[in-house]
Amino acid sequence: MTENKMMIDIGSDEVLSRVQSYQQGGYRLVQMCCVREPAGNVPADHLELHYTFGRDYEMVDLKFSIPPGAAIESITQIYPCAFLYENEIHDLYGVSIQGINIDFQGNFYKMAAAHPFNPDIEPGQAQKEK
Amino acid sequence: MEKAEEKRHTIVPFGPQHPVLPEPLHFDFVLEDEKVVDVIPSIGYIHRGLEILVQKREFTEYVYVAERICGICSFIHGMGYCEAIEEIMKISVPERAKYLRLIWSELSRVHSHLLWLGLAADAFGFENLFMQAWRARELVLDIIEETTGGRVIFGACKIGGVRKDITDESLKTMVTVIDGMYKDVRTICDVFLNDSSVKERLCGIGILSREDAYSLGAVGPMLRASGVSYDTRKLGYGAFGDIDFDIVTETAGDCYARCAVRVHEIFQSFHIIKQAISKIPGGPISVKVTGAPNGEAMVRYEQPRGEVIYYVKANGTKFLTRFRARTPTFANIPAMIQALKGCDFADVANIVLTIDPCISCTER
Amino acid sequence: MAYFTMAKDTLANLFRKPATRMYPSVVREIFPATRGHIAMDITTCIFCGICQKKCPTGAIKVDRANKTWEIERLACIACASCSDACPKQSLSMENTYTGPVTILEKPKTREEVSGA
Known part of the structure; x- marks a missing residue:
């Protein structure tokens, strides 16, 4: 396979500046997703986020972890199309994301449970209306 | 008329x-008279949580779930999942299995595009064309059923290879059927490309500029119709490295261009299938898989609807931690x-x- | 722009045989490879339970003590992973689909089947 892809571990504080630099470099947003049980020496209750960017046939995956209950900044100011992914992460994992351009307020997926992919959050403390 | 009323x-x-x-x-459409000013999309009516099911099914069994994410691009979902696991476990799939996967994935592209052509004809009110497109699709479904046993859920992929072989005789019949379909599909596609009433409904409608298509992350025929030459098959995954094909692109970016890209891709897929049949090597179709995956992988494939991304994370047990599919519609x-x-x-x-x-793909 | 591109086809349709069949009097030919339903030859079964383990939907129930084998037809997805795994080839994938069920039968034991 002649595929050119890499995964980069970054700190959660440098996310926005990194994303900005990719946007200026002509990359487009490929996907964003959230994973439990991060690898390495990160505490097990942290959540791991993947932001993937692509340019031509090159793919870069930015990986960073956040502590439970932490809020992150939206990247929709940089990539407007990220709102779908951010709403998805919020609905499935209960990560609160601030400043999404189209915020569905937890109603992106109409589900019975509030954060079905993240059992660490008690259903009672679910922030349906942030 | 007062200004306030105009707006x-x-x-x-x-x-x-x-x-x-x-x-x-x-959708919530904001209209100014008959013009759409703004749109707010809303999905989420059929979220089934198939991604989380990966923690409850063994990784070898999840292939069946992955295939059932969607009924039309089913084979590539199964194949993508298998190839992601194979990448983690460093399994090298036999050459023949790679070619069989390629043939089936291209067949699924043909049947998906013919299905879409039918739906499009139905949407602009051309009932006869709709039925003709679906009649042609039936021939592809027959080939698929004959070789895999299922019409849309192929069930042919497994981790380490494929479950069924296609005999040389069946491959020969496949070439004959495809040759026979050429003329039939050509007649239908010529109507899509040339007919005045079809053009009336499609030309200049819903224009997406090249810059917008690229920066908003469009994939597949949507991106190629706007003039961006990007097709994940060119990465050479599976047996695509040995196949010679050109990326179909159009420049107009309107509905007609998107229709034309799909029409040309049908014939391109015929061409690819015939190439693969002429090059297919002999040998085993699967390797034995032992142990459990440990690690993570992110892979991408070209579905009929565009680029799809699979992310798989495994922790060394039989149950994976995470399976994510970023589907083209999303x-x-x-x-x-x-x-x-x-x-x-x-x-x-x-549009x-x-x-x-x-x-169904989008919400998994 | 071309006009009446469909006209030839439409006219031909008037004289052509329909593309559809008069089901149920004309039944479509079924391919040998079609995954229709799982058939069980209980006389050769050793009740090992591998099919129960391999079934992704948990549709199969094997009772080793009473020597019965049971399948929940509506849960079965016809993936053929049980018939691939069967060590005695008692299970096979038939290419016909199951007919409508009107009476719910209790699973038969091996003795009942071979005795009948």
């Missing part, structure tokens, strides 16, 4: 139940919104359909 906006809800939508998708929604802005309300159905929406 009066109407909000029209569209869907989730709508004749043109095969699956539930909701990536195409922002581009579709862009294409919808400024169109006439009567054209909305056409929504030209991204080939697959909501």
